[in-house]
Amino acid sequence: MALARPKLGDLIEIFRFGYEHWAIYVGDGYVVHLAPPSEIAGVGAASVLSALADKAKVKKELLSVVAGGDRYRVNNKHDDKYPPLPSNKIVRRAEEAVGKELRYSLTGDNCEHFVNELRYGVSRSDQVTDAVMTAGVTVGVLGILAVAGVTWALVPKSKQEKE
Numbered sequence: 001m002a003l004a005r006p007k008l009g010d011l012i013e014i015f016r017f018g019y020e021h022w023a024i025y026v027g028d029g030y031v032v033h034l035a036p037p038s039e040i041a042g043v044g045a046a047s048v049l050s051a052l053a054d055k056a057k058v059k060k061e062l063l064s065v066v067a068g069g070d071r072y073r074v075n076n077k078h079d080d081k082y083p084p085l086p087s088n089k090i091v092r093r094a095e096e097a098v099g100k101e102l103r104y105s106l107t108g109d110n111c112e113h114f115v116n117e118l119r120y121g122v123s124r125s126d127q128v129t130d131a132v133m134t135a136g137v138t139v140g141v142l143g144i145l146a147v148a149g150v151t152w153a154l155v156p157k158s159k160q161e162k163e
Helices: 046-050 063-067 087-097 111-120 126-154 157-162
Strands: 011-016 019-027 030-035 055-062 072-074 101-103
Touching: 011 063, 011 111, 019 063, 019 087, 019 111, 030 063, 030 087, 030 111, 055 063, 055 087, 087 111
Parallel strands: none
Antiparallel strands: 011 019, 011 072, 019 030, 030 055, 055 101
């Protein structure tokens, strides 16, 4: 299957080990992305180190360099929900951000928030939303199991043996 050729302003999803890194295509093979100090192509542990960073730098680099050996794709996944800004405006905004050091947070200001803000004017990260939902469901299930375990432990032995 051939990769879709990126167009100006497209969101590029790069599949790292355990997470996705996001960039925005600005032409001639280049992307702009928000890179915490630990963001290194092909280094899975980088995501863990990113949690410790509170600043990240906006970089313009070749997509081939940013992706390294990792798989990537064009993924303008919110085009049906939010109208994308004109591509020339997306690229201009991205280029103006290059070299700036920005606040970084895995949950509130990560690379996905950054590119969605550039393309749609909306800062959002589905990775964060999905992780919060997964954690909430896991905590809920564990809570139910804990209550069930405590309840079972409190049932008198004679009643347990009858069942």
